[in-house]
Amino acid sequence: MPVTPVLTARWKVPGIWTLDTFVDHGGYDSVRAAFDLGPDDIIKMVKDSGLRGRGGAGFPTGMKWSFIPQGDGKPHYLVINADEGEPGTCKDAPLMMIDPHSLIEGIIVASYAVRANRAFVYVRGELVHAARRLRNAVAEAYRAGYLGKDILGSGFDLDLVIHSGAGAYICGEETALLDSLEGRRGQPRLRPPFPATHGLYNSPTVVNNVETIASVPFIVNNGVEWFRSMGTEKSPGPKIYSLSGHVTRPGQYEAPMGTTLRELLEMAGGIRGGRALKAWTPGGSSTPMLTAEHLDVPLDFDGVVAAGSLLGTAALMIMDDTVDxxxxxxxxxxxxxxxxxxxxxxxxxxxxxxxxxxxxxxxxxxxxxxxxxxxxxxxxxxxxxxxxxxxxxxxxxxxxxxxxxxxxxxxAQPRPADPAQGSSNGVATGPAALAGAH
Incomplete structure (x- = not known):
């Protein structure tokens, strides 16, 4: 598949995390375009694009936005899940660290679409430098009029808060994240009701992943057909794949949805030391492991499910034949x-x-x-x-x-005890003693 960087295209631009450099490279153009389109047209555009949540579940983003009730008299909220704690997952951290304004731009467009006047980014507590970059970028955006009151003369107001978590993996689950944001212990809520109607502060809330929201400005700027020209029919668009473990060049590899592990390994220089592939995870440690037999499985939401696993966050942990x-x-x-x-x-x-x-x-x-x-x-x-x-x-x-x-x-077979070791602290260690020990 042809690889055309989209989300990572600006990562090598010196100083892209500053507002001036970001604007020089087309930053915030989608905000003006969104104001010209209107909220309902943006939701329709995102829905037609087929963008699916990049946080693991793969739920259609436009459909999630359309669940937010309108004219209900309640405040609406947009919450960005940046609590990237899944082992093997490391795509959102560099995006926030290197190109923070791209996330802020997506937040403005998404908030306008769902009619939210307050947005939050819940950042994993360990991502100190990324959170610092984000806060500096938010301050720049406020000074330039991209955040705050009457953004670019549109009449739309938006306040953005960067909130650092306290290192709890469970807060990556959207309802536990909302409880944590409200100042309570991060524990998942029973659903229904769902966040779309009863989310943050019991009000309509959209919760999206960093990569999902960062994709939105590109859809607004380039159109539905452009986005659908990449990836597969049911999982269109580009995707950041995180390769770690026994690979020659670990890192982030952006490629169209549906790219295979075989193709990604070619980009990454193959298995480290020329060894054989034994096992790998397609979406982080919480997704069922696959083997070398699955090298040509298309890495999109449906292809990986058909192979017996889940795409998740596309965190590919590679294990060679030396692994126990x-x-x-x-x-x-x-x-x-x-x-x-x-x-x-x-x-x-x-x-x-x-x-x-x-x-x-x-x-x-x-x-x-x-x-x-x-x-x-x-x-x-x-x-x-x-x-x-x-x-x-x-x-x-x-x-x-x-x-x-x-x-x-x-x-699962007990090994004979070492006679030289005998027993320890008076506890028998032979096979008969260990066979029934649990």
Whole structure:
């Protein structure tokens, strides 16, 4: 597929994070165009473009905007989810760091479309430098009249707040993010009602990802057909793919939706050291792992689902043939156990128990029943929690057992204790003692 940078086109421009340089390169042109079009026409344009949310779910952006009730007498809010905490995901941070005005431009257009006069960017707490860049860019935009009262004489008012989180992965879930923004503990809400009608401060709210909103000005400037000329029919447009792990040149690679891992690896110089590909995640650690058999799967929302996984945030963690899959799965499960907010019993208790079983297997104290126990635990966690964290927590385990059954079966067999070590603290360590230990 031909690669034409869109979102990353300005990343190599010196000083593009300053307002003057950004405007010199066509920045904020879409704001004037949007004011000429009107809110309803912008929503229709985004809907017709087929832009789907780049934060993981892939929900049609224009449709989400159209859910906001009009003439309801309530304030409307736009909230940007920049709480990029998914392991392997690192696309929004450089976008905010290098080209912050592109996000602000998209926020102005989107806020005008959904008739929101107040917008928030919820930035992951660890992204200190990106948040600083954003705040400086916001100050510049206020001084230049792109934010505040009567923007460019349009009669439209917009205030923008940059809010840094406190390092909680769960706040990447949109309703937990809204609770955190309101000053409460970040925990997911039961839905319905949905944020479109009862979001921030119980008012209509649109929650979008950074990359999604940054795409909007390009659609307004270049049109629907231009956007649909890239990608696939059901997943049009460009996408930033994050390659990390055992790859020669890790980093951000912008390509049309539907690009394959084989093509991305060619851009990135292949697997590090010329080794063989063993496993990879198409959308971060919460998406089921795939193998070398899936090198030619089109990386769009529907193509990856057909292969048995999810595109998610398009965070491709590459693992070569030296990787111990049990160790990978244990570490990822440990992450989700640590980041569980504790609201749901299946997630809170289940992840902790699964870490204990995987850790015991890793120590050579496995039991033949462990595979069934893990599988049953995953079945009882999946789909039984308030949010998708629980579903993401079981993905590494289920896909690991599915694609690498021999490794897990071997780990489920207790290894004989080292006679030289004997027992520790008076506790027997032989096979008979360990076989039933959980």
């Amino acid at each position: 899959m049990l160790k990978v799965v244990r570490r990822l499960t440990q992450f989700y156990a640590h980041e569980s907010c504790g609201k749901c019993t299946p997630c809170r208790e289940g992840t902790t128990w699964m870490v204990q079983i995987l850790s015991r297997m890793e120590r050579g104290q496995g039991d033949p029943s462990d595979i069934n126990t893990l599988t049953d635990a995953c079945d009882n966690i999946f789909g039984r929690a308030f949010c998708a964290l629980a579903d993401g927590a079981v993905s590494p385990i289920v896909s690991g057992i599915k694609h690498f059954p021999e490794e897990f079966a071997a780990a």
